[in-house]
Amino acid sequence: MLKLVGPLIAVLALGPALGSCSLPPPDQPAAPNRMGRFLGLVANCGCSDIGRDRMLSDYPHAVAGRYTDKQIKDMHGYVDLGAHERFDNQVVICREACSQTCMVNSVAVPLGGRLSGDGRSCLVSERDLHLTEGYYSDSGGGLFR
Numbered sequence: 001m002l003k004l005v006g007p008l009i010a011v012l013a014l015g016p017a018l019g020s021c022s023l024p025p026p027d028q029p030a031a032p033n034r035m036g037r038f039l040g041l042v043a044n045c046g047c048s049d050i051g052r053d054r055m056l057s058d059y060p061h062a063v064a065g066r067y068t069d070k071q072i073k074d075m076h077g078y079v080d081l082g083a084h085e086r087f088d089n090q091v092v093i094c095r096e097a098c099s100q101t102c103m104v105n106s107v108a109v110p111l112g113g114r115l116s117g118d119g120r121s122c123l124v125s126e127r128d129l130h131l132t133e134g135y136y137s138d139s140g141g142g143l144f145r
Contacts, residue, residue, distance in 0.1 A: 024126040029066045031126055036075035038097060038129060039063070039107060040082020045094030047104045048113035052083040055111075062107045066123075087134030096132045103129065 030038065039062060042048055043055035050058075059079050060072050067075065087093060098104060101117030103124045108115055122128075 026125055026127055027123065028126045029063075030124045030129045032067055032071040032075045033078045034126070034129060034131060035063060035067070035124055036078025037082035037131060038103070038124060039075075040079045040084070041094065041097040041131075042104055042107050044083045044085065045098050047094075047098035047116065048108040048111075050108060050111050050113040055083055056080060058111050062110045064110070085134055088137045089132065089135055093132045093134055096130055100128075100130065 029035065036059075039055055039059045040052075043050050043052045056076070056079055059075070063072055063075070085093075098116070102120045102122035105115045105117070105119060106121040106124055107113070109121055
């Protein structure tokens, strides 16, 4: 029993330090690929009244100032994928995306779209953005058919 006390104390002492390293800071914008998919899902899922075509053409306005021009350009493919994805669990994907109302609003406001929830906006941060992985039932849970 005494042999376990030393390592246990070390683990307990390092736990908070290691745990804090695994989360990105709250003010770090979502990675461009994840932000792109989220933008596409906002349109695809009807989280606001911004349609797919409009999102694909105007999304740079929603992310201006938080990403470089190259990141915004590279984001287009992810916006397109999110705007057109149709997984077997799409209802769950959309429910999760649209439930993040302050993030949806941060996309809708610069594009003049309908606001949701209490109308409050917040940063679409890497730490707080939650996106459900898509799957197809008949392919064993993979991302692609």
